[in-house]
Amino acid sequence: MRLLHAVLRTIRNSRRLATGLAILAAMILVALFSPLIIKLIGGGTNPIEVAAYEKWLVPSADHLLGTDQFGRDVFAMVISALSVSLQIGAIAGVISTVVGVIVAFVSGYKGGWIDGVLSTFTGVLLVIPTFPLLVALSAYAKNVTLFQVGVMISIFAWPFAAKTIRSQVLSLRSRPYVDLARVTKARDMEIIVTELLPNLLPFIGVGFASSALGAIFGLVGLEVIGLGPGGVIDLGHIIFNAINTGALTLGAWPMFVVPIVLLTALFAALNMVNIGLEEVYNPRLRGVAGE
Amino acid sequence: MTAEAPPVVTVDKSQASAPPTGVRAWLSRHPLAAYAIRRFGLYLVELWGALTITFFFFRLMPGDPVRTLIQTLQQNYIYNAEASAELIARYRTEFGLDGNLFSQYIKYMEKLFLHGDMGPSLINYPTPAQTVILRALPWTIALLGISAVLAWILGVIIGAIAGWRRGKLGSRITTNLAIALAHVPYFFVALILVYVFAYTLGMLPARSAYDSSITPGITPEFIGSVLKYGLLPGLSIVVIGTFGWILSTRMLMVPILGEDYLVYAEAKGLKGSRILTRYALRNCYLPQITAFGISLGFIFNGNVLVEQLFNYPGLGTTLVTAIQQLDFNTILGVTNIAIFSVLTAVLLLDLLLPLLDPRVKYWK
Numbered sequence: 001m002r003l004l005h006a007v008l009r010t011i012r013n014s015r016r017l018a019t020g021l022a023i024l025a026a027m028i029l030v031a032l033f034s035p036l037i038i039k040l041i042g043g044g045t046n047p048i049e050v051a052a053y054e055k056w057l058v059p060s061a062d063h064l065l066g067t068d069q070f071g072r073d074v075f076a077m078v079i080s081a082l083s084v085s086l087q088i089g090a091i092a093g094v095i096s097t098v099v100g101v102i103v104a105f106v107s108g109y110k111g112g113w114i115d116g117v118l119s120t121f122t123g124v125l126l127v128i129p130t131f132p133l134l135v136a137l138s139a140y141a142k143n144v145t146l147f148q149v150g151v152m153i154s155i156f157a158w159p160f161a162a163k164t165i166r167s168q169v170l171s172l173r174s175r176p177y178v179d180l181a182r183v184t185k186a187r188d189m190e191i192i193v194t195e196l197l198p199n200l201l202p203f204i205g206v207g208f209a210s211s212a213l214g215a216i217f218g219l220v221g222l223e224v225i226g227l228g229p230g231g232v233i234d235l236g237h238i239i240f241n242a243i244n245t246g247a248l249t250l251g252a253w254p255m256f257v258v259p260i261v262l263l264t265a266l267f268a269a270l271n272m273v274n275i276g277l278e279e280v281y282n283p284r285l286r287g288v289a290g291e
Numbered sequence: 292m293t294a295e296a297p298p299v300v301t302v303d304k305s306q307a308s309a310p311p312t313g314v315r316a317w318l319s320r321h322p323l324a325a326y327a328i329r330r331f332g333l334y335l336v337e338l339w340g341a342l343t344i345t346f347f348f349f350r351l352m353p354g355d356p357v358r359t360l361i362q363t364l365q366q367n368y369i370y371n372a373e374a375s376a377e378l379i380a381r382y383r384t385e386f387g388l389d390g391n392l393f394s395q396y397i398k399y400m401e402k403l404f405l406h407g408d409m410g411p412s413l414i415n416y417p418t419p420a421q422t423v424i425l426r427a428l429p430w431t432i433a434l435l436g437i438s439a440v441l442a443w444i445l446g447v448i449i450g451a452i453a454g455w456r457r458g459k460l461g462s463r464i465t466t467n468l469a470i471a472l473a474h475v476p477y478f479f480v481a482l483i484l485v486y487v488f489a490y491t492l493g494m495l496p497a498r499s500a501y502d503s504s505i506t507p508g509i510t511p512e513f514i515g516s517v518l519k520y521g522l523l524p525g526l527s528i529v530v531i532g533t534f535g536w537i538l539s540t541r542m543l544m545v546p547i548l549g550e551d552y553l554v555y556a557e558a559k560g561l562k563g564s565r566i567l568t569r570y571a572l573r574n575c576y577l578p579q580i581t582a583f584g585i586s587l588g589f590i591f592n593g594n595v596l597v598e599q600l601f602n603y604p605g606l607g608t609t610l611v612t613a614i615q616q617l618d619f620n621t622i623l624g625v626t627n628i629a630i631f632s633v634l635t636a637v638l639l640l641d642l643l644l645p646l647l648d649p650r651v652k653y654w655k
Contacts, residue, residue: 016470120337127585128341128633131592132626133348135614140352213474221592224478225599225611239482243600248490256486260479268471275470275538 010202010280017276023269027262031083038076047073048080056252065254069245077238078258084146084234085263088219089270091150092157093212099154100161100207105192107162108169119166125159131221138222144229149219152229157214161207168203172196202281206274213270220263235259327642334638341630342403346396349623386410386620403627413618414609420620423609424628430500431605432632434521435594438528443583445529446536451572453537454544469538472531478596481527485600488523496520498602524601528594539582543575577648584637591629 011018030037041047053073059066065074107118134156144152172178173196181191222228223236226244242248242255318325383389387398387410402408409420450469453462489497501507501516547553548571556566591606598607606625613621 120333121340124337124341127588127637129588129591129626129629131595132610132614132622132629133345135595135610136349136352136622139614139617217474217476220476221478221596224596227611227614243482248486251491253486256482260482264471264475264479267474271470271474 010277014276014280016272017280020269020272020274020276023265024273027082027086027266027269030079031086034079034083037079041073041076041079047076056250059254065258066252068241068247068252068255074238074255074258077233078235078262081233081235081238081259082262084232085216085219085236085266087146088150088153088232088234089212089216089266091147092153092215093208095151095154096158096211096215097161097204097208099158100163100165100211101204103158103162104165104169105196108166109173109188109192109196111173122159122162122166125156126163130156131218134218135222135225135227138227138229143231146232149229149232150215153215153218154211156218157211160210160214161204164207164210165200165203168200169196172199202277206277209270209273209277213267213274216263216266235263323645326645330638330641334634338631338634341634342400342627343396345623345626345630346399347392349619350392350395409624409627410620412613412621412624414612414616414621420618420624423621424606424624427604427606427609428628430603431594431598431607434524434598434603434605435528435590438525439532439583439587439590441525442529442532443536443579446533447540447572447576447579449533450537450540451544451567451575454541454548454575455567455571457541457545457548465537466541469534469541473535473538475531476596477527477531477593478600480530481524481597481600484523484527495523497523500601500604520601524597524603527597528590531593532590535586536579540575540579543578544571547571547574577644580640580644580647584633584640587636588629588633591633 011021038047047053053067053071056067056069065078068074068077103118103122107115107122134153137152137155178191178195181195186194216234219228219232219234220236220239223232223234224240224243226240228234228237228240236259238259239256242252242259247253247255318328380389387395387402389395390398399410402410407421409424412418412420412423415423449465453465453469456462457466485497488495496502496519500520501513502520505513505516507513553566553570556570594605595607595610597603598605599611602608606629610622610625612618613625
């Protein structure tokens with residue numbers, strides 16, 4: 001209950017955070033109800049089946065975004081792809097955040113040479129271009145499940161979370177209440193769970209949002225160059241289809257503009273959550289909220 | 292693979308506690324040189340670590356490049372003979388795939404560092420991978436380098452002004468736009484630009500890097516053609532990049548605005564524009580120089596997709612072609628060149644920073 005109150009107060013304090021969360025919530029709702037929405041669009045038949053309708057229909061009341069080269073309803077495809085993109089973000093975001101939190105705590109709390117090794121490693125992974133590695137990895141990932149794709153992408157998304165959280169662990173480690181806990185002979189694990197974790201929650205949120213953003217970004221990147229894992233149809237895959245089937249020359253703009261707008265809104269929402277959380281919890285930026 | 296950092300840390304400690312003898316005394320008298328040496332050591336460790344990780348990453352993945360090569364040869368040259376064991380063994384040696392993993396690694400590193408040799412490529416078979424890569428490199432450096440620097444300059448200037456005039460309508464619109472667009476892939480903008488300017492309006496070319504009817508050379512026509520073909524891919528990187536820098540510069544600018552020295556400058560009666568350029572801006576562009584280096588890898592990632600969309604003859608397109616044909620040597624080569632360029636750029640910027648920023652002191 002107290003936690004819920006705190007969360008609500010935070011949201012009320014930052015319009016940016018509230019907007020970001022509202023957009024995310026709307027998208028998650030659509031994703032949750034996507035099977036139902038797709039059924040409604042189909043009206044008895046499956047609208048994303050090959051040759052469900054005529055090919056290349058222009059947008060109309062029956063087909064809000066028209067149909068593609070196989071006669072599938074583009075609107076229904078976009079809805080189901082949005083749900084896939086969100087799931088990838090959630091899976092990879094959770095895995096990356098867990099790995100990031102563990103690395104950040106070991107590194108920030110222990111300090112010394114362990115910190116040296118871990119933070120150098122994290123730093124190098126953030127600086128070097130990792131996209132070629134992700135692309136190469138995906139070249140071998142044919143017929144994988146959504147979860148496996150999430151794991152694969154997490155390999156490159158966790159440093160985003162680790163970096164954000166480590167810097168906060170460093171600043172919290174030397175706070176008086178942590179010293180007090182240490183003086184009373186609390187074990188490391190106890191201090192981490194009872195003293196540090198609760199205070200880090202907002203920054204874990206930031207870590208999650210940036211990792212999820214990085215993960216969705218990564219999968220879209222793979223998909224638009226046609227190297228996405230087989231069987232996973234996310235928004236990037238629809239864009240790839242659009243380019244490859246000549247939607248550009250045919251003027252079938254809804255096929256690529258709508259996924260782009262949705263993904264842009266998703267990235268914007270995640271970024272608003274990030275910046276909103278930082279503005280509320282980072283005292284140095286507090287005056288910054290501006291608005 | 293993470294055993295690289297300890298030496299750096301120990302060097303640090305020994306400097307602090309060592310008695311002033313010989314080299315150490317000299318280093319303590321020349322803190323900047325000590326910093327440069329330590330930074331260079333870290334660079335070597337990072338470079339070695341990153342190259343090692345990528346090598347094993349690619350070698351430990353399933354898939355047999357030699358079998359792929361033979362398949363490709365069979366397809367391309369109607370090589371009907373079944374590949375003999377002898378032939379396979381010869382190709383294994385040629386591609387550096389004989390012996391155990393560790394000896395392969397030693398051999399690869401030796402060839403790479405001593406001879407600059409990355410082994411034969413597959414996409415362009417007997418041509419060595421480094422030749423394929425060197426042909427693509429100038430295009431990427433020009434496209435990405437110019438757009439990235441331009442985005443940085445624009446972003447820092449606009450971001451500083453947005454922070455300076457915070458609360459004003461224009462600043463608020465810019466900031467919110469930047470928050471919405473800073474993390475969008477360049478590729479999205481590129482796709483919209485291509486659709487509008489190339490396909491719908493037919494004003495600009497959608498593919499390639501120059502008009503193929505013009506012979507390459509330092510002629511006005513060729514340069515004009517390169518600029519015209521580079522406009523759309525470059526613009527997509529500049530637009531999104533600028534928004535990213537606006538956001539981070541504004542974040543640096545706003546906390547500075549409450550500082551006493553700005554109040555004092557105002558009390559002295561200095562003009563607003565002078566305070567902005569001479570006092571406030573200097574404090575936020577310096578950290579952004581470091582940030583520029585760190586962001587290069589990310590920019591390269593985004594650039595791969597843009598190049599692929601425009602079929603631009605740079606590293607990104609080479610990489611995608613190589614991956615489609617499972618050309619290990621070229622993939623590894625492109626990755627290594629990108630890693631080397633980014634780490635070197637970060638090193639140079641870090642070494643440059645103490646010269647630009649009088650406050651940076653490295654002898655603590």
